[in-house]
Amino acid sequence: MDLIKKTNIDFVTKRNTFFMASLISTVVGLIICFLPGMIELGIDFTGGTQIKVSFEKASASADQVRAAVSSIGFGGAEIKSFGKPGEYLIRINELGSASQISANIVASLQKSFPNDNVILVGADNVDAKVSKELAFDSAISLAIAALIMLLYVAFRFQLAYGFSAVIALAHDVLMAFVISVLFNKTGLLNLELSINALAAYLTILGYSINDKVVVFDRIRENREKHKGMPLAELVNLSLNETLSRTLVTGISVLAALLVMVFLGGDVLEGFAFTMFIGIVIGTYSSVYIASSFLIWYTDRVKHKNVGVVASTKA
Amino acid sequence: MWPTYSYYQLNQEREALAKDSAAIEQWDLANGEQFLKARSGRLKLGLDLRGGMYVTLEVDVLKLIEESADPLSVDDDLTKIIENTRKETDNSNQDVLETFLKNFRASGKSLLQYFTVSNQSDPTEASIEEKLQRDADGAVQQALEVIKQRVNKYDLSEVNIQQQGARRIVIELPDVKDEKEIRSLLQTTARLEFKRVVMNRELIRAFYAIDNLLKGVNPDTTVADTASVAADSSSAKKDTSSIAKADSVKADSAKRDTSGKAKNPYAGLSDDEAARRIKRDYPLTHMLGGYYAQSEKGSYQPFDLILKKADDFPEQGMYRFIISGKTLPQLLKILDRADVKRVIPADLDIIVAAKPEGTPSKDGTPEVYDIYGVTREPELTGDVVTEAFPSFDQASNQPVVLMEMSSEGAERWAQITGANINKRIAIVLDGRVYSAPVVQNKIPNGSSQITGSGSPEEANLLAVVLKAGALKAPVKIIEERVVGPSLGEDSIRRGVSSSLMSFALIILFMLAYYAWGGAIADVALLMNVLLVVAGLAGFGGTLTLPGIAGLILSTAMAVDANILIFERIREELAAGKTLKVAVEQGFSKAWSAIIDSNLTNILATIPLLVWGSGPVKGFAVILLIGAIITLFTAVVVTRAMFALIVASGATTINIGQKRTA
Numbered sequence: 001m002d003l004i005k006k007t008n009i010d011f012v013t014k015r016n017t018f019f020m021a022s023l024i025s026t027v028v029g030l031i032i033c034f035l036p037g038m039i040e041l042g043i044d045f046t047g048g049t050q051i052k053v054s055f056e057k058a059s060a061s062a063d064q065v066r067a068a069v070s071s072i073g074f075g076g077a078e079i080k081s082f083g084k085p086g087e088y089l090i091r092i093n094e095l096g097s098a099s100q101i102s103a104n105i106v107a108s109l110q111k112s113f114p115n116d117n118v119i120l121v122g123a124d125n126v127d128a129k130v131s132k133e134l135a136f137d138s139a140i141s142l143a144i145a146a147l148i149m150l151l152y153v154a155f156r157f158q159l160a161y162g163f164s165a166v167i168a169l170a171h172d173v174l175m176a177f178v179i180s181v182l183f184n185k186t187g188l189l190n191l192e193l194s195i196n197a198l199a200a201y202l203t204i205l206g207y208s209i210n211d212k213v214v215v216f217d218r219i220r221e222n223r224e225k226h227k228g229m230p231l232a233e234l235v236n237l238s239l240n241e242t243l244s245r246t247l248v249t250g251i252s253v254l255a256a257l258l259v260m261v262f263l264g265g266d267v268l269e270g271f272a273f274t275m276f277i278g279i280v281i282g283t284y285s286s287v288y289i290a291s292s293f294l295i296w297y298t299d300r301v302k303h304k305n306v307g308v309v310a311s312t313k314a
Numbered sequence: 315m316w317p318t319y320s321y322y323q324l325n326q327e328r329e330a331l332a333k334d335s336a337a338i339e340q341w342d343l344a345n346g347e348q349f350l351k352a353r354s355g356r357l358k359l360g361l362d363l364r365g366g367m368y369v370t371l372e373v374d375v376l377k378l379i380e381e382s383a384d385p386l387s388v389d390d391d392l393t394k395i396i397e398n399t400r401k402e403t404d405n406s407n408q409d410v411l412e413t414f415l416k417n418f419r420a421s422g423k424s425l426l427q428y429f430t431v432s433n434q435s436d437p438t439e440a441s442i443e444e445k446l447q448r449d450a451d452g453a454v455q456q457a458l459e460v461i462k463q464r465v466n467k468y469d470l471s472e473v474n475i476q477q478q479g480a481r482r483i484v485i486e487l488p489d490v491k492d493e494k495e496i497r498s499l500l501q502t503t504a505r506l507e508f509k510r511v512v513m514n515r516e517l518i519r520a521f522y523a524i525d526n527l528l529k530g531v532n533p534d535t536t537v538a539d540t541a542s543v544a545a546d547s548s549s550a551k552k553d554t555s556s557i558a559k560a561d562s563v564k565a566d567s568a569k570r571d572t573s574g575k576a577k578n579p580y581a582g583l584s585d586d587e588a589a590r591r592i593k594r595d596y597p598l599t600h601m602l603g604g605y606y607a608q609s610e611k612g613s614y615q616p617f618d619l620i621l622k623k624a625d626d627f628p629e630q631g632m633y634r635f636i637i638s639g640k641t642l643p644q645l646l647k648i649l650d651r652a653d654v655k656r657v658i659p660a661d662l663d664i665i666v667a668a669k670p671e672g673t674p675s676k677d678g679t680p681e682v683y684d685i686y687g688v689t690r691e692p693e694l695t696g697d698v699v700t701e702a703f704p705s706f707d708q709a710s711n712q713p714v715v716l717m718e719m720s721s722e723g724a725e726r727w728a729q730i731t732g733a734n735i736n737k738r739i740a741i742v743l744d745g746r747v748y749s750a751p752v753v754q755n756k757i758p759n760g761s762s763q764i765t766g767s768g769s770p771e772e773a774n775l776l777a778v779v780l781k782a783g784a785l786k787a788p789v790k791i792i793e794e795r796v797v798g799p800s801l802g803e804d805s806i807r808r809g810v811s812s813s814l815m816s817f818a819l820i821i822l823f824m825l826a827y828y829a830w831g832g833a834i835a836d837v838a839l840l841m842n843v844l845l846v847v848a849g850l851a852g853f854g855g856t857l858t859l860p861g862i863a864g865l866i867l868s869t870a871m872a873v874d875a876n877i878l879i880f881e882r883i884r885e886e887l888a889a890g891k892t893l894k895v896a897v898e899q900g901f902s903k904a905w906s907a908i909i910d911s912n913l914t915n916i917l918a919t920i921p922l923l924v925w926g927s928g929p930v931k932g933f934a935v936i937l938l939i940g941a942i943i944t945l946f947t948a949v950v951v952t953r954a955m956f957a958l959i960v961a962s963g964a965t966t967i968n969i970g971q972k973r974t975a
Contacts, residue, residue, distance in 0.1 A: 006888075102796060120796070121797075122795070122796060122797045123794075123795070123796040124794070124795045124796070125791075125793065125794040125795070126792075126793050126795075127791075127792035127793055128404070129404055129792060130370065130792050130793045133927070134927050137925055137926060137927045137930075138926065138927065138930060140921075140925050141921045141922045141924070141925040141926040141930060142921075142922075144921035144925065145918040145919075145920075145921045145922055146918075148917045148918050148920065148921065149914050149917070149918050152910075152913065152914050152917055153910075153914065156910050195860070195927070195929045195930070196362075196859050196860060196863075196929065198860075198929070198930065199859070199860030199863040199864070199929060199930065199932075199933045200863055202860075202863065202867075202922070202930070202933055202934075203863045203864070203866060203867045203933075205918070206867045206871075206915050206918070206937060207867060207870055207871075209911065209914050209915065209918070210870075210871055210874060210911040210912075210914075210915065213907060213910045213911040213914060214874075214878065214907045214911060216910075217906050217907035217910060218907070220906075221903070221906075241885075242881075244881055245874075245877050245878055245881045248827065248877050248881070249870070249873060249874045249877050251823075252819075252820050252823050252824070252873055252877075253820075253870045253873065255816075255819055255820075255823065256816035256817070256819055256820050256866075256870075257816070257866070259812055259815050259816040259819060260812050260813065260816055262812075263808060263811070263812035263815065264808060264809055264812040264813075265805045265807075265808030265809055265812065266805040266808075266809075268808075268809045268812060268813070268859075268862070271859065271862075271863065275863070275866065
């Protein structure tokens with residue numbers, strides 16, 4: 001099979017349009033996300049107690065659950081449900097033993113709904129100290145990982161490539177984050193920002209950097225082969241030459257993830273969804289963000305140098 | 315990988331027999347060792363994938379400081395410093411003790427005002443700081459030790475207890491049945507006691523009393539001696555392979571011992587049958603091994619408890635009882651029963667050593683634990699201990715533990731030691747004996763030296779234990795996660811089956827798109843996933859949800875490596891090169907992209923491994939293993955297969971490329 005023939009698509013002429021469109025949608029998306037109540041942080045990052053229960057016969061509504069829970073003294077409980085009938089996430093601020101609170105809640109729910117069977121799916125209790133540490137450690141390790149990627153790419157290619165890669169990675173993660181936050185609001189999947197979601201974002205980073213390196217590698221090779229060719233043309237040629245690989249890899253990975261989104265069950269679905277979004281965005285950003293930024297940055301540096309030289313001569 | 319597969323095979327076999335305890339016993343005899351070996355070597359699933367309970371405990375260092383200060387000296391200033399430190403450290407990663415000391419110094423006060431070091435007549439600031447540091451470190455060890463011993467009592471398989479950082483303990487308990495019990499186990503403080511050791515005939519009498527009780531509550535006795543095979547098998551319900559094995563040995567020895575006597579009820583029975591009956595008739599004592607010496611100087615001779623009664627034994631002399639580490643959990647369970655406690659004399663307590671006797675042997679001989687009879691009422695409770703630390707005896711150069719007591723405690727200690735010269739006093743923490751030294755002489759001032767620690771580590775542990783009397787390690791639960799077993803069943807099955815389907819989809823896609831090339835890639839991919847999972851199992855790693863993310867990424871990169879190679883070979887073939895040249899060029903040109911992308915990811919895992927927290931680390935470990943193996947499979951495996959094809963003289967290969975007319 002050979003789906004993608006030799007192509008000669010013009011990717012670079014409209015690069016600024018795409019770049020600006022991405023930039024604007026990322027910024028707008030982030031602003032929307034940071035409106036109050038949009039981002040739902042998981043228990044890992046907020047601290048507190050969270051209990052997940054499932055009603056076998058799905059006979060209880062969210063309001064009834066709330067009433068039952070507040071009747072045993074957890075008035076401020078937050079009740080969420082995710083597409084699956086009879087499954088509720090109960091979040092309370094009270095700290096205390098997860099196992100004890102969850103046992104109380106399950107017992108109380110069972111009493112309120114004697115005809116149904118209440119199953120405890122899970123309970124977490126995270127001290128605020130632990131959640132802050134987790135956030136801090138994650139941020140630090142991510143920042144250093146990004147720095148290492150920048151340095152390695154800069155070392156193997158050029159500094160401009162390193163910057164381009166990191167800009168594109170930031171774009172990918174932020175876009176995937178925006179879409180996940182918005183999609184989480186639909187209530188179809190639980191996409192709150194938890195430590196597991198963090199692993200999905202790390203996967204996006206890893207996949208995306210892989211994609212960028214492949215394109216950069218081709219540009220590096222073509223730079224030797226076609227000496228004197230302007231960078232924009234080099235980039236366009238390389239993007240066309242790697243297009244077949246980009247799409248074949250992308251499609252096979254996306255197909256695999258799609259299976260997990262639909263059939264993966266509780267454990268995998270949310271996770272696979274975020275990765276799916278991220279890989280689509282990562283593939284797009286190799287073409288339109290990393291390459292556009294590379295051309296723009298290289299031009300800017302060149303012009304600046306010319307300007308400096310000119311001014312010293314004047 | 316093999317242990318994982320073999321574990322699931324064996325487990326299935328074993329579970330198929332679950333209803334029939336006699337069959338399980340038989341099966342365990344035949345396969346038990348193999349089963350346990352496979353179980354320890356297999357790939358472990360994280361609690362997020364299989365259900366269980368996860369608890370992080372932290373030693374409250376500030377509470378420890380507060381408690382170790384001289385209670386009369388505590389004033390508002392110290393309370394305020396502690397409170398400020400708590401506020402400051404609650405939201406940060408700073409070391410609590412360091413922050414406290416910093417704040418304390420800023421207040422311009424002297425540590426000497428609040429703290430003393432009991433074995434020093436004129437402590438300095440530095441020596442107090444050192445003491446606080448030692449207390450804080452010891453507290454973690456103490457809590458760790460107590461929890462380990464307590465968890466041992468439950469027959470929980472694969473409990474994982476680890477120290478994390480300087481002040482934390484992580485406990486992972488899969489298959490938790492009673493969460494409340496576990497919580498109380500983690501939170502009750504341990505109790506240190508000094509008890510007099512009573513090893514005499516009364517202890518043996520108590521053993522037989524327990525035997526009778528256990529037999530009595532067993533419905534099987536209604537059929538008594540004419541016990542049918544069915545009744546026999548049900549009496550053996552709880553037994554594990556090791557017990558069965560130990561028994562058959564016992565049965566042999568019992569037969570030997572009693573072969574001369576006409577009344578041996580087990581004579582003429584098959585080994586298995588004899589073992590079963592002995593176990594039925596002596597539910598407790600069949601697990602024990604006894605030793606007897608006439609006097610302190612005499613050597614201990616082994617004896618058997620089977621087919622005897624307490625009056626058969628001499629009243630005078632020294633007894634010693636041991637139990638195999640394998641049957642220890644059973645004994646602990648028996649001793650914990652309320653009805654068993656009732657048949658033990660009111661002034662006697664039967665307890666077990668915390669550590670196995672001697673150094674663990676490497677030849678697979680099971681570890682043995684000493685069983686002690688002690689007075690039920692402690693001679694002295696541990697709160698009189700003010701300080702304990704490991705040291706070396708100048709004269710013998712042996713590791714020793716030095717212990718100090720409060721003046722009130724020292725007075726009582728002098729009486730106790732005076733009255734028990736040449737007798738043994740057991741040091742009991744939380745119902746387990748850590749040491750049972752013989753009193754050499756009367757100790758007048760509370761300063762005791764405990765010899766007999768086999769190694770500096772042992773001495774260190776004993777010091778930690780003794781300090782539990784002076785300072786109970788205050789621990790709090792800072793993280794607790796319970797994953798219900800319902801997630802374990804359905805969700806995991808869906809997760810696994812969808813992952814397998816995804817993988818199959820990729821395999822088929824590669825085959826369809828790259829034809830023979832795809833077949834080669836599929837072999838490499840299969841190897842890749844197997845090696846990654848095997849690598850994880852081999853390092854004793856645990857597969858968690860973030861780990862699956864890492865596996866997805868590393869598989870995607872392995873797929874990509876193959877695609878990069880094939881696309882290049884296609885390009886070269888399209889340019890009219892011969893197969894041999896195209897393959898060579900294809901590999902060499904794809905190589906730089908493959909190595910750069912994998913190396914970027916490998917390097918990026920380093921900070922995740924160093925600074926990332928648990929789940930992030932789990933992701934990074936798999937990605938690291940995966941990326942390294944991808945480099946191997948894509949380059950070595952795929953390449954070798956192509957090289958074989960080229961070497962076989964083929965001039966064309968169908969890797970799904972456009973046919974040139």
